[in-house]
Amino acid sequence: MKKITISLVSIAWIFSFLFCLFSCADSEPQNASPDFSEEEDAVYEEMLDYSRYFRDMMAMAPALREVPVSALCMLGSHDAFTDKINMDSALDTANQSFLTNADLVELLKGAYVKFAKAQADDVYVQLVSGVRYIDMRVSAIEEEFYNCHTLISDTLRNGLLLLLQFLEENSGEFFIVNIHKYYADDKDMSKLDAYMREVRYNGKNIFDYVRYDRSEKDFSTLTYNDVTENGSKSGVVLFSNASGSCESEHPVFSQFSRYTYMPGPVSIESPKVIAATVKNIPTALAKGTQYLRVCQAQTIPQSDEIWETISSLSLLDKAMEHNDFFLQSESFDEILNAFPIMEFDYTTYNETGFVDGILEKMLQKNLSLVA
Numbered sequence: 001m002k003k004i005t006i007s008l009v010s011i012a013w014i015f016s017f018l019f020c021l022f023s024c025a026d027s028e029p030q031n032a033s034p035d036f037s038e039e040e041d042a043v044y045e046e047m048l049d050y051s052r053y054f055r056d057m058m059a060m061a062p063a064l065r066e067v068p069v070s071a072l073c074m075l076g077s078h079d080a081f082t083d084k085i086n087m088d089s090a091l092d093t094a095n096q097s098f099l100t101n102a103d104l105v106e107l108l109k110g111a112y113v114k115f116a117k118a119q120a121d122d123v124y125v126q127l128v129s130g131v132r133y134i135d136m137r138v139s140a141i142e143e144e145f146y147n148c149h150t151l152i153s154d155t156l157r158n159g160l161l162l163l164l165q166f167l168e169e170n171s172g173e174f175f176i177v178n179i180h181k182y183y184a185d186d187k188d189m190s191k192l193d194a195y196m197r198e199v200r201y202n203g204k205n206i207f208d209y210v211r212y213d214r215s216e217k218d219f220s221t222l223t224y225n226d227v228t229e230n231g232s233k234s235g236v237v238l239f240s241n242a243s244g245s246c247e248s249e250h251p252v253f254s255q256f257s258r259y260t261y262m263p264g265p266v267s268i269e270s271p272k273v274i275a276a277t278v279k280n281i282p283t284a285l286a287k288g289t290q291y292l293r294v295c296q297a298q299t300i301p302q303s304d305e306i307w308e309t310i311s312s313l314s315l316l317d318k319a320m321e322h323n324d325f326f327l328q329s330e331s332f333d334e335i336l337n338a339f340p341i342m343e344f345d346y347t348t349y350n351e352t353g354f355v356d357g358i359l360e361k362m363l364q365k366n367l368s369l370v371a
Helices: 002-024 040-046 053-060 062-066 102-107 109-116 123-128 156-169 190-198 224-228 270-279 281-290 306-310 315-327 332-338 354-368
Strands: 074-077 131-141 144-149 151-155 174-183 235-240 292-296 341-344
Touching (some): 074 354, 102 109, 109 151, 109 315, 123 156, 131 156, 131 190, 131 341, 144 156, 151 156, 156 174, 156 235, 174 224, 224 235, 270 281, 270 332, 281 332, 292 332, 315 354
Parallel strands (some): 074 131, 131 174, 174 235, 292 341
Antiparallel strands (some): 131 144
């Protein structure tokens, strides 16, 4: 019976992709970001500027400096490094599943692009726009590491350089990086660890911005002052769900499953996502500051929502509607109280005031922690 169910679901997915093929296979997603080179400076000039988000917040309420990082509200970016995915993107061969079949991906490339591209702007623009929680997938393919989401977006090196640029430019700021998925033949992160240490921006790698010693500081008591050296420097907190270097004795990585509570998204329909999140509130509150409580606030199609998926396959298109719906929900404040970190697709979309609105609500919630 189980085999029959899986087969029917697989057939339904194929049918839905075939339905989309004729409308999207030969064109870029409607909201795909341009591959800017000459236009890059213009894009940066027009972006939102929340680069001083934590610095300004700590100036308003200095007592927040000693509040656990796990209690601070932050805007998160789901699959933060997928902005470079386009029709020329290669298949992520390290992630082996039914949906990563090479022939299927080639046949339905346009649909795959729309479903894989979760962000329209690069991670530097996202950070300047107020994002402080970075969700990422890393794949090891031959001798290189890539940021992927079924399709390859860009090398991990280029992504790390953008993170490092923001850190160098913004003393007093910090963000969290979560390697949510790591695809490789061997889950041991020793090679990835070495790779990340080799990527440097003006002489510094990502580990140079880790200001705390995990052997001396428990995560549940880690504060803004700990991760920024009392606000004098920028900092980063690193998480991973992979084995090897993320074990408890490692001085940098915190083991994902041990310190994080992140119930997964359950539907492509916004009301269902909100309802399911509300059900998880008691569990999240019980975790307290010992855990990083992350709400996966984005939508994601489930196997029983094939027909709804057909009409809203683009993650960017769906996010433009869903993000504002989530923010305006009557349950938003209750959810934010339980899940200080909320991650979304298309985190820089502000035409409806989403970014301004959610950052203001998060600011007020953080200030209330020490009121």
